[in-house]
Amino acid sequence: MSRVRITLRRAGAVTALTAAGLLAAAGAASAHVTVHPESYAKGATDGLLTFRVPNEEDTASTAKVQVFLPTDHPVLGVLVSPQDGWTPKVTTTKLKTPVKTDDGTITDAVSEITWTGGKIAAGQYEDFNVAFGQLPDNTDQLTFKALQTYSDGKTVRWIEAAASGDEEPENPAPVLKLTANGTDEGASSTTPLPATSKSSTGTKTTASSSDSTARGLGIAGLVVGVLGLGAAGFALARGRSGGTPAE
Template sequence: MSKHPLARAGRRIALAGAAALTATLALAAPAAAHAEVEADKAQALAENVTLSFVSEAESASAGFTEMRVVLPKGIAPGDVTLDEAPKGWKLKATSDGYNVAGPALKAGVDAEHKIKVRQLPNAKEIAFKTIEVYSDGKISRWIELPAGGEEPEQPAPVLELKAAAPDAEPVSPSPSASPTESETPTPTPSATESTVAAAGSETDTKATEEDEGGSTGLVIGGVVVALLVLGGGAWWLVKRRTTTSQS
């Protein structure tokens, strides 16, 4: 026997209510860990801008030890200086951005640091791909960019910029940053330097050999001359004695 229409309607309402409650709880659940960036002057071509980065901890047993940030086009590593960071952390420029690292933070503590940027590029938004390193070796990559209207699972921190001021202009490129003494690696000779050094060494060796050969030649020549002189003297003495005896 079929159920009463009112019973079926009540069941549908109950199921709909359960689905709505589930959706509400899902929305109310805390968001997954992520990395963010903010600016005190979020405007294209703004100068001397302070950027604040926050990486949320997602490990209950290990703390952050390093942040690797890839700078967007228009910001050179030499344009960046460290403003604030966890105690003992230092910034080191890389070929495409910078690293800020130091003693491990406590597990569950977010990593926050600030940098000073010489000038922001003339763009609507800029992304800072970030790689987080934990004390246990775990690596979390926040480097994905939106594609096809879909939100990535590991989105890179993105900073939206206001339009540049009417009188704003790009500043001249900054000089290359000079690393501190503790950050200066032991120089590794390039292929050209190695070739030059090898060529120089070969030239020195050849010159030494030529000098030694020349010296040897002089010694041998002196000996030959001396033998000739001695031989001529002996021949003269023999001839003189023979002449004397005959007369």
């Protein structure tokens, strides 16, 4: 076997392995419980939060989802959307610091929502919609800790927060950024409800894919770069051999 053929095969193998590794990394990074949209304006009213829960297990299905809402900066007027196959349970807590609104003083707020009775199978995800009346205007972000329980009894705790400048933790909690009025990803104060559609796996999904699109474009660019390196190796091999690769 000629040296040129060996060089080309090695370059092809490196390209394939690198591309596969990048795609695998993208899949792992997207398999977290997340909240959509990623940001809202401070004090936004009459909007919707969608908690996306992917199933990460190959041999078990997700049977229970718990989302904990902050009470130090409470979300007011929470309503849970009906979800096929799932039964929601809403828990309220008395606030340490009541919130004054135009409609009066709020002393209680939702602190936990638990969904049971449904199933998210391997390779699927489910969107859980939560409507709100008003977001707080005195903080820059809201952290929604979440617990994901599987049919085999395993519970994944999505509760870790990344410190500024640190890498993303293994089990990050969903975080909603709160921006100055008019600078968020959606509307300045009121964001329309996203349209509901069916995913290829049959689970109900809600449109909010800007983060997935950006991640996909980034990975595609890296893969193209790797393929370019492979092509450069091929050209170098041709130059050394003075013609086409030997058989």
